[in-house]
């Protein structure tokens with residue numbers, strides 16, 4: 001999840017997939033093959049690809065595919081609809097009957113090189129290797145990763161990740177700070193994990209300003225960061241950690257509210273006369289990009 005845009009990873013993953021062959025995996029009843037994902041692989045390079053069978057579970061908003069190796073992470077499936085419903089409500093997204101495809105698996109054959117969770121906006125699908133992201137990750141619960149990737153899906157359905165990226169295009173790293181900031185903020189602030197099935201336990205993570213401040217200062221110290229070099233949103237990418245991006249989103253929502261933040265996002269998305277990031281900050285935060293970053297640093301005393 002760190003350092004790699006969730007929207008970039010799937011492209012790399014596909015390249016990896018095509019270069020690797022593996023023993024065939026087959027399963028019992030309920031299996032589904034010929035999904036969008038495996039079909040895509042088949043088309044690319046049929047002689048190298050062996051299909052893995054998927055168990056398909058449908059919920060109101062998801063087509064949830066699991067392999068045999070993904071089943072030990074079935075707790076994600078049990079809470080998946082609850083998580084997506086919380087996010088649909090928070091983002092006020094009209095799914096319009098669309099279902100998001102989720103592929104959950106473990107270190108199995110040609111899927112093993114995918115070590116991460118990632119959302120692909122073009123295909124509206126999420127891949128997750130449970131073995132790749134758990135348990136070494138400090139949160140030890142991949143529902144958090146699921147919530148993060150689903151927030152990308154919501155951002156994509158509502159505003160279009162490509163549009164938000166485009167609005168940031170004049171800066172290095174484009175909209176990564178914003179897209180990943182929204183996803184981390186959502187996974188940490190908007191999901192009530194304690195109301196879910198408790199295997200394994202994940203506590204609610206709703207950080208307040210004091211916790212953000214403390215953790216940001218720790219990060220800066222640990223990574224020997226000179227904040228003097230961070231003067232505009234385009235400099236945020238150099239900080240490398242999603243936590244900084246999340247703290248900017250938290251700052252924006254706490255100081256001017258969620259509605260203002262959503263209007264800010266909306267302003268960058270019309271097909272005609274979309275604002276770029278500087279114009280959107282000026283309009284919704286009343287500041288130049290530089291003063292906006294100055295205010296963010298001041299908010300946390302950085």
Ligand SMILES: [Zn+2]
Nearest residue numbers: 005006180183
């Ligand atoms: Zn992400």
